[in-house]
Amino acid sequence: MSSIGSGGGKSSKPSFVSYVTPEEIKPEKVISKKEKLPDLLQGEVVFCSAGTVLKYTQDDLPQRGVFGTLVCTNFRVAFVTDEVPAEEAAHLFKNKLYGENDIPLSCVDNIYGGNDDKKKLLTGGVVKNKFPPRIIIHCKDLRVFQFSLTYCKEEDAKRIFQGIIHHCLEPKPLKNIFAFAFCEKTAFPEMKRQQRTMMFDSAEDWAQDMERTKGACRLVTENANFDLSTLLPQFFVVPANILEADMTLFQGKGLPIWCWSHHSGCALFKTSSLPLLQEDDVAQSYMEKMLTAVAHNYLFSVKTEDLSDTLPTLQDIQLSYNKFKQFFLIDNSTDFWVSDMKWFSSLDSCGWLDIIRQCLQKAVEVVECLEKENTNVLIMEEGGSDLCCVVSSLAQLMMDPHYRTLTGFQSLIQKEWLAGGHSFLDRYNQLHLKDKENVSPVFLLFLECVWQLLQQYGPAFQISETYLTVLSDSVHIPVFSTFLFNSQYHRASGLMAESPHSQRGPLNCPAVWDWSVQFDCRAQDLFINPLYAEKPKQDKSVRKSHRPKHQRQLSLPSSAFKTPPKRGFFKEEADSLKKMLRVRRISRWMLSPDSQPSSSTREFYEAWQRRPLDYHGQLLPCLDGPWVRVWTQRYLRWIHEVQIFGGGLVTIFNKVYDLQDEVQELQRQLDSQGCSWATNHQRPRAQGSTAENDARVSVRLSSSFPFTMLRTNWSYKPAIPTSLLQNLMLSGNLADREDNADDQESII
Structure with missing residues (x-):
């Protein structure tokens, strides 16, 4: 050349x-x-x-x-x-x-x-x-x-x-991101949904979610104009005993924010850590007061967990993912076949799958505290908006079937990530800043964990694998306000300040949930899992009657945490409560990345496994051995050498989609003709078998559908480098060679 x-x-x-x-x-x-x-x-x-x-x-x-x-x-x-x-x-x-x-x-x-x-x-x-x-x-x-x-x-x-x-x-300023030029000249119609995705930017959304989960906490509306703190969302929920003066003391840091309530009464909270010094009595007394308020929420019990001590740091996550993604950024076929020689050991050495396993395991431990021990859980980290979002979201997915639906999952992200103040702009370096200390794919880590749950319990999720893959791609499209800011305050001030015509109000940037901006209706059908087992309506009363509220009280914490006869218990027993709160930590279950779950967690998991599987009940992931897998659709869709032509899960889903289209068309015929359709001798043609479906059949599908199609000019033969081939031949007859670890791995 x-x-x-x-x-x-x-x-x-x-x-x-x-x-x-x-x-x-x-x-x-x-x-x-x-x-x-x-x-x-x-x-x-x-x-x-x-x-x-x-x-x-x-x-x-x-x-x-x-x-x-x-x-x-x-x-x-x-x-x-x-x-x-x-x-x-x-x-x-x-x-x-x-x-x-x-x-x-x-x-x-x-x-x-x-x-x-x-x-x-x-x-x-x-x-x-x-x-x-x-x-x-x-x-x-x-x-x-x-x-x-x-x-x-x-x-x-x-x-x-x-x-x-x-x-x-x-590097570029925020105003040069394409979203501001695009949204200024584009009118977006109002999103049409049968069920609304709650954005958690209003007091009504928070009140509705708290009512749905029977949460007994206090809704805070005093920060609607960010008067209390710019670090906090406009609306949020805290334990009932927290006063307004407590919220302004450290500008929102150290304040326990409500995430979700268990039907027994206990709840999950998250907070950002305060840099406590031994001589800082004000900070220490403040944190003790916050712990007391959380404990007072239910049964005067709480378990705390500092995720900064038990999970990898943001830098560790970024380093591990940088190593992991290199195995999928293939320049040519030769590079792929070279990496294929030591595929599994290379993936294991980067540690990305192990980080996924740790996050899932930590979420299981939180579920155990809420479900088995009936204790409030307070998770914390330095900022309270990274790993706290991961663990709290996963725990809610495992326990609440509402968040496994499409609108429920989107509402969960709005509540835990957007209102929770996750720094999307910094974590994904949207401004191309040279300082990359804050860059870390935390949200992608969460989607990875969700994919693991989806793979193990597919019928429990209304969302599909394609939906998760498209969502991970949408983070890098500079159009949606969802991923362009670091907090609700940053979003509100940024959209208002950067509007060229301020008299018209802030820019109307669409949320990523308005999928019509990217795809037509036919493409959006692939976001729905065709194998989703929708819950029958009659099961609602059965579920209520089977809530083992009284049975769960048999496994409550020790008597020291039971409701005291005196209302002044916390004031009189503050010192003893402080000691008990300090020793009751989840972190004892995971002291190192290689540590195994405790016997208590193992017993909790095995007891759950013995029960009949309920796709609309509690779900606990299996974390042993090969159960934690590589997200094949996202990572392998562009590498045609690994595609399965005419096979893979896509063939099953494609057939189910066609059957669903045919059933829906038959139902429409029934509704429109009033059961007189039997007089038509010709079988009605399903909508899914029209032009688009014919085009789908005419193109040979592969396991990476719908992202790539078969290309007739692709080459699929292994291209073994000459140097590697010479090394194999110089060593003599391959049949006479002794097996070693590398040879065995290459054969596998």
């Missing part, structure tokens, strides 16, 4: 230095008339483009690819092919915002400069002399793109290369 790297070095000065604000760019002066452009969204501005760019395919043939135009806008890096797309390759799961050859700027993870067989990580800045002839882009959704600039004009190649580096890697 010819290279233009040397040609770029002869230029005395680059034609491109840096970009200014998008408003000062004149797109018509940059774009050639012969170059193709993508269909631009409202507010999308083209910064630069280059024609005759070669996009490589992901195989072992370096010259294989398609030519087209590479474009950089304020929303994405787009490649528009010169070829006319084949009819059979039409994508049935098309995203309205970007195509399969588009990369949202927030989705760019790393950019490498390639020259021959070498590549170098690029960190930003302006390339003054040389620029590599090949650009390799690794995306956060694990796609890999390789573009060759060899055949471009030198000036266009420099401009597009430096433009991509600048807009994808350089």
Whole structure:
């Protein structure tokens, strides 16, 4: 392959230095008339483009690819092919915002400069002399793109290369995120749902959820204008004994926020930790008062857990995931087959699956405290908005079937993550800041844990695996207000301050739950699990009659925690309560990442296993051995070498979807014809068997459906590197070799 790297070095000065604000760019002066452009969204501005760019395919043939135009806008890096797309390759799961050859700027993870067989990580800045002839882009959704600039004009190649580096890697202010330009010029219709997703931005939502779970706590509305604290949500729920003066003492830090109430009366709370010093008597007395208020919620008992001591740090999570994702960012087929030689040991060494196991195990321990021991649980960490969100959300998913429905799951994320103040903007580095200490895929860790539950108890969840995968991708689309801010205060102030026309009020950025912004109705059908076992209505009364309230009181905590005869118990026994609260910690069950659950937790799990499985009751994940798996759809969907053509779970789901369509069509016929449909001799054709379904059948499905389709020009043969093959042959007859660990692993 010819290279233009040397040609770029002869230029005395680059034609491109840096970009200014998008408003000062004149797109018509940059774009050639012969170059193709993508269909631009409202507010999308083209910064630069280059024609005759070669996009490589992901195989072992370096010259294989398609030519087209590479474009950089304020929303994405787009490649528009010169070829006319084949009819059979039409994508049935098309995203309205970007195509399969588009990369949202927030989705760019790393950019490498390639020259021959070498590549170098690029960190930003302006390339003054040389620029590599090949650009390799690794995306956060694990796609890999390789573009060759060899055949471009030198000036266009420099401009597009430096433009991509600048807009994808350089820091930017919040107002330059595409959502502000897009939402200012786009009118979003009101979301239509049969059941509303509660946003938890109003007092009514909190009151409704507390009433549904029979919570006996106090709704706080004094922070509606963030007068109490900017760290707290506008509306939240706290134990009844907490006063308004307690909320303002440490600006919301150390305040126990209600998450969920068990039907027995105990509840789950979370809080941010206070940096307690031995001489800080005010902070210590404040925390003791908060613990007393939580304990007073039910049976005067509480267990505390500092997740900062028992779960990995944010830096550990980020480091582990960085190692883990490298096994799925495949540049070509040869790299895949090299990594396949030691696949399982490599995955195990990065520790990502073990972190998932730890979070699930911690949630099971919280469930045990609530269900078996009937104690209040207070989980805490330094900020109270990362691992607290993970554990509290998982515990509620395991115990409350409402949160396993589509709208319930979305409401859970709104309550625990959005209202809980998770820093989406910082954790995913949406502004491309150089300081990456706060970057950590905590929300992805939560979705990973949910996927594990979905795999083990599929009929218990209304959401599908495809829904979780699309949700993980949507985090990196800079359009939705859901993932653009660090707190409710940040969201409210940001949308108001950045509005160009303040008299119209704040910008109306859609929530990610408005799926019509991305997909049509037919594509959204794939978000629903076709195997979901919907609960019959008549079971509601049965469930109420089977609540073993009196039986559970037989396993209550020790008599020291029972309701005292005197109302002044906490005042008189403050010292003894403080001692008991300090020793009653969940953390004794997990002292190290390799530790096993305690005998108590094991007995609790085994007792639950002996009961008949109820998909609308309590669910506890199995964490032994191979039960914790790799999220195959998300991580392997772009690697065609591992796809199962015509097989996998997609074949089952696809058949069930077709049967559901046929049943629904028959039901519509019954409703419209009043049971006179029997007079029609011709069998009604199901809606799922119309044009779209015919197109689905005409294209050979693979296990990665609906994200990728079969490509006839793909190569599937293993490409074993020459060096590895020579090492195998030089060692003599393979049949005479002694087995070793590496050989056994490669065979497996």
